[in-house]
Amino acid sequence: MKIKYIDVHSHMGEEIFDKDRDKILKECEEKGIFVINCGGTSESNRKSLKLLKYKNVNLNLGIYPVQAAEMSDKEFFEELRFIEDNKDKIVGIGEVGLDFYWITDDAKRQLEVERFKEIIWLANKLRLPLNVHSRKAEKETIVLLAKMAHVPVILHAFGGSWKLAKLGAAEGFYFSIPPNVIINKARQKLLKELPIEKLLTETDAPYLGPTKERNDPRNIPLVIEKIAEIKQMEVEEVRKQILKNTGDVFNIKP
Numbered sequence: 527m528k529i530k531y532i533d534v535h536s537h538m539g540e541e542i543f544d545k546d547r548d549k550i551l552k553e554c555e556e557k558g559i560f561v562i563n564c565g566g567t568s569e570s571n572r573k574s575l576k577l578l579k580y581k582n583v584n585l586n587l588g589i590y591p592v593q594a595a596e597m598s599d600k601e602f603f604e605e606l607r608f609i610e611d612n613k614d615k616i617v618g619i620g621e622v623g624l625d626f627y628w629i630t631d632d633a634k635r636q637l638e639v640e641r642f643k644e645i646i647w648l649a650n651k652l653r654l655p656l657n658v659h660s661r662k663a664e665k666e667t668i669v670l671l672a673k674m675a676h677v678p679v680i681l682h683a684f685g686g687s688w689k690l691a692k693l694g695a696a697e698g699f700y701f702s703i704p705p706n707v708i709i710n711k712a713r714q715k716l717l718k719e720l721p722i723e724k725l726l727t728e729t730d731a732p733y734l735g736p737t738k739e740r741n742d743p744r745n746i747p748l749v750i751e752k753i754a755e756i757k758q759m760e761v762e763e764v765r766k767q768i769l770k771n772t773g774d775v776f777n778i779k780p
């Protein structure tokens with residue numbers, strides 16, 4: 527398959543795709559859309575591995591921050607071990623990060639931070655990029671990564687201000703743009719400011735679509751079109767640049 531587009535962050539293992547996952551991923555293959563699927567729980571990590579049967583799918587395994595804050599020590603370290611044991615099957619660590627939107631308790635936030643540090647150590651050790659969630663914890667996430675991460679960082683669906691995004695951009699972090707940029711003015715504003723060399727495309731499927739409908743990787747070309755419109759560039763030029771950026775982060779040769 528000739529890769530034309532890459533979705534760097536999706537959740538195609540979710541039950542909502544059980545009925546038509548084959549059809550969607552087949553259509554993606556026909557359109558040259560490559561998909562990086564993210565895990566986040568012990569269940570979704572195992573489900574993700576099954577998606578490797580599709581030629582146009584590659585994986586990130588991770589521990590979602592809300593989950594990380596709720597796991598026992600034993601569960602957490604066993605899952606980290608599981609990720610390490612599968613290191614040859616993955617191209618990155620994700621979905622990981624910090625979430626202070628759902629986790630409001632101070633002690634639990636502290637635990638989230640401690641566990642994220644363990645995850646960053648693992649990514650450094652395995653030399654794998656980090657696919658990062660930072661909801662309502664943008665500053666804390668960027669500061670921690672700037673201090674600790676020695677691998678490429680993707681700030682996925684970044685919801686912070688330009689002031690915060692600038693901190694990440696200064697560290698050389700990448701920003702993956704989801705299809706809801708089409709309807710979300712704040713994301714459009716952020717996109718306008720971010721350098722094209724640091725942009726990637728994602729869907730976070732089934733979430734963050736261009737409408738309220740279920741989202742899937744077939745929407746990636748719409749994101750490319752929106753970036754071209756906002757950056758006042760040719761669509762084809764944007765498509766090629768994003769592919770190049772993705773190749774700089776992940777070991778995937780377009």
Ligand SMILES: [Zn+2]
Binds near residue numbers: 564621
């Ligand atoms: Zn996600």
